[in-house]
Amino acid sequence: MLKNYLKIALRTLAQSKVYSVINITGLSIGLAAAMLIMLYTKDEVSYDGFHVNNPNIYRITFKSVNPAGVLENRSAITGYLPGPKFSAATPEIEAFTRFHQHRNDLKVGDQVTSQEVHQADRDFFKIFSFRLLSGNPLTALSQPRSVVISEETAEKHFGTVNALGKTMLFKDAFDENAAFEPFTVTGVAAKCPQNSSIQFEILQPLPVPESQMQGEAWFNSSLNTFVKLTPGADTTAVSATMNRIYQSDARDAMKAVAEKYGLKNKQYYALQPFTAIHLDPQLAAENGLVNGSKPLFSYVLSGIALFIMLIACINFVNLTVARSLKRAKEIGVRKVVGGGRYQLAAQFLGESFVLCFAAFVLAILLVESVLPTFNNLANKALSLSYLFDWQLIAAYIALFILTALLAGFYPAVVLSGYDPVKTLYSRFNFSGRNYLQKTLVVVQFALASFLIIVTLTMRSQFNFLTNMELGYDDRNLLSIEKQNLTRPEAKLLTEELLKNHSITAVSPKNGGQWGTTARINGGTDIEFSYETVGANYLSVLKIPLLQGRKLSGALATDSTKAILVNETFVKKAGWKKPLGQVVDFWYNPGEQYTVVGVVKDYHFQSLTSNIRPQLFTMKPGNVFGKVLIRIKPGTESASLGHIGKTFRKLFPLVPYSYQFIDEANVKSYESEAKWKQIMLFGAVLTIFISCIGLFGLATLAAERRTKEIGIRKVLGASVAGIVTLLSSDFVKLVALSFVVSFPAAYYAMQKWLENYPYKVEISAWIFLSASALSLVIALCTVSFQSVRTALMNPVKSLRSE
Incomplete structure (x- = not known):
């Protein structure tokens, strides 16, 4: 019997090629989307799960609570003390390792490059299961000048992975007095798994400064500390x-810090499971850990996949039920000759499974073909071979069975319940007004228009972020890095660069983002971004000065007594007359500055953050870390050539690199750009599947009304009138879908935009554009078949039975 069911199913599908192609195409796209999201989600939840010592690996975290008991800060960045102190006195801690990233200069021959390195304690490989191709994992980091490198690094520098015992020259990029020192390769590691929060190319032993082992070091934070607990330990x-x-060891240090800095907050330490880091939005992967994510990403992507799958299943149900009138007599005959309802239901479910199987095979091929594009969008390195474990295979089989049942169950129940007498006498009219079919069409286009609105809103927000005025001119502006750049070096570099007429202005500034606290108004502490700049800084960035004057290199006191502040600093301080106000760095005795100018606010960080209070100084004791250079438009090639040549001449042992500021600003919104693309692809797929379903319904509707159309044409109906008649019902359903989708989309986008301090307003044009686009697409889809039907010769349609 199963063989007969299969034969009949294949014949039926072969006779209805258009119907079969539409269903297989829609289902395959839906299944492919679901498979991709399953790969993504599987990768997310399996992050860092390959370590043998899981679930006994934890990261030490701490929280800071003020005297009122209010939580002020949570962090996983600790100092040097917690690891050895806690390990020595806690029996449950079997081993610990501290881990962070650093920057070294690497010398190969006469060429010097800046290289990111990671540093860890000797038990790193005892805790984590990173495989060494050569070397002893227990002793690889035991010597101060040993280094473990990845197989890619070994191939790059030595031309082979057999690099054990070879020498590499490193020096600290942040120490101007450091010299290149030889490090011996004591291990070559296999490539870190792509779903690992720890990714390293060069791993060195962690140097522990003596100053960081004193009592006050409890309050310094710069690295991650991991511990391995005994199995079954109570966290x-x-x-x-x-x-x-901590309370015992840091008691004296707490008193000293409270007296010296006025810090009264209490710290409490806790443990975070290592496998929870990847998806923890509060204690994220940072300071040497990479690829941190959020559960929201999986939820959104799963929602998109669910939308696409739902629409594909709706297509199947709609087309099968709508096509049932053409099979009504077949069903009647089967029932008359003894076919039972359960047999007929099994037949139709069989057809559903055949269709789903074909769609499933096609979906796997689609996944293979689009996986590189999906990896680029999702910032992943997924592969079917990597994730094809038994759990994923079981999930795919469950997805196949669930899809076949969802898509085929309702049609099977409906079709098997037809009255044989009515069907054989052609008196059968399916479900009167057919509310189900109309409801499903409304749901389809509601989902489609929802995604269109989401896509348009994300696109609008991205354009807003990348085109908003920043308060300074980032065009034709670039930066070069030089750690520990002294005043004489900065002056010499500036003079040499300005010898080229393509370069119009130069100014040094501190590297990275500095922040500190100072006292204002005689006793109020204020936190701010702390900028060490050259006298020409505002001119280079073209930042307006609102009050007072700029800092001047000609006035000796400007380096030691004068500062500039931004508008936000003034507002935060509550100053009505900021000029002449005093900012007291009370923890450095005698260090007080007078405000001589107020700088107009500018976005020195991305637009995903509010503008913070900002203070500008030329303090001689602060070193520079980068140089900002403004060039004439259209002179990029000549300017870069001169800059590179000058830098290498003055600093031959320092790696040279440059970055255009406008490109860096756009790059800071990579996440928004990728989500815009993901939502666009989701919307396109949703609309495509909805349209092929609508095309199938329009085709079947036209077939059922062939004779009616012939009569109307004979009686004088125009082609335009017939097209309108056939299209109007579908267009009304699409228009009705907006009533469902608009409120849901508005709410979702309002919630999403709450994450941005600077955002667009959700305007009416987004909804009008989405509705117009949906209507035009639906109308074009339906009209194709409607026009074809309207142009048919009425003689042929009236002669056919």
């Missing part, structure tokens, strides 16, 4: 022990 008890150790 709550371990945390309590850690806090007792």
Whole structure:
């Protein structure tokens, strides 16, 4: 019997080629989307799960609570002390390792490059399961000048992975007095798994400064600390022990810090499971850890896949039920000759499974072909071979069975329940007004228009972020890095660069983002971004000065007594007359500055953050870390050539690199750009599947009304009138879908935009554009078949039975 069911199913599908192609195409796209999201989600939840010592690996975290008991800060960045202190006095801690990233200069021959390196304690490979191709994992980091490199690094520098015992020259990029020192390769590591929060190319032993092992080092934070607990250890008890150790060991340091800096907050230590880091939005992967994510991403992508799958299944149900009138007599005959309802239901479910199987095979091929594009969008390195474990295979099989049942169950129940007498006498009219079919069409286009609105809103927000005025001119502006750049070096570099007429202005500034606290108004502390700049800084960036004057290199006191502040600093301080106000760095005795100018606010960070208070100084004790250079438009080639040549001449042992500021600003919105693309692809797929379903319904509707159309044409109906008649019902349903989708889309986008301090307003044009686009697409889809039907010769349609 199963063989007969299969034969009949294949014949039926072969006889209805258009119907079969539409269903297989829609289902395959839906299944492919679901498979991709399953790959993504599987990768997300399996992050860092390959370590043998899981679930006994934890990261030490801490929280800061003010005297009122209010939580002020949570962080996973600790100092040097917690690891060895807690490990020595906590029996449940079997091993610890501290880990962070650093920057070294690497010398190969006469060429010097800036290289990101990672540093860790000797038990790193005892805790984490990174495979060494050569070397002993237990001793690879035991010597101060040993280094473990990846197989790619070994191939790059030595031309082979057999690099054990070879020498590499490193020096600290942040120490101007450092010299290149030889490091011996004591291990070559296999490539880190792509779903690992720890990714390293060069791993060195962690140097521990003596100053960081003193009491006040409890309050310095610069690295991650990981511990391996004994199996079955109670993490709550371990945390309590850690806090007792901290309270005892840091008691004197807490008093000293409170007296010196006025810090009264209390710290409490806790443990975070290592496998939870990747998806933890509060204690994220940072400071040497990479690829941090958020559960929201999986939820959104799963929602898109669910939308696409739902629309594909709706197509199947709609087309099968709509096409049932053409099979009504077949069903009647089957029932008359003894076919039972369960047999007929099994037949139709069989057809559903055949269709789904074909769609499933096609979906796998689609996944293979689009996986590189999806990886680029999702910032992943997924592969079917990597993730094809038994769990994923079981999930795929479950997805196939669920899809076949969802898509085929309702049609099977409906079709098998036809009255044989009515069907054989052609008196059968399916479900009167057919509310189900209309409801499903409304749901389809509601989902499609929802995604269109989301896509348009994200696109609008991205354009807003990348085109908003920043308060300074980032065009034709570039930066070069030079750590620990001294005043004489900065002056010489500036003079040499300005010898080229393509370069119009130069100014040094501190590297990275500095922040500190100072006292204003005689006793109020204020936090701010701390900028060490050259006298020409405002001119280079073209930032307006609102009050007072700029800092001047000609006035000796400007380096030691004068500062500039931005508008936000003034507002935060509550100053009505900012000029002449005093900012007291009270923790450095005698260090006080007078405000001589107010700078107009500018966005020195991305637009995903509010403008912070900002203070500008030329303090001689602060070193520079980068140089900003403004060039004439259209002179990029000549300017870069001169800059590179000058830099290498003055600093032959320092790696040279440059970055255009406008490109860096756009790059800071990579996440928004990728989500815009993901939502666009989701919307396109949703609309495409909806349209092929609508095309199938329009085709079947036209076939059912062939004789009616013939009569109307004979009686004088125009082609335009017939097209309108056939299209109007579908257009009304699409228009009705907006009533469902608009409120949901508005709410979703309002919630999403709350994450941005600077954002667009959700305007009416977005909804009008989405509705117009949906209507035009639906009308074009339906009209194609409607026009074809309207142009048919009425003689042929009236002669056919």
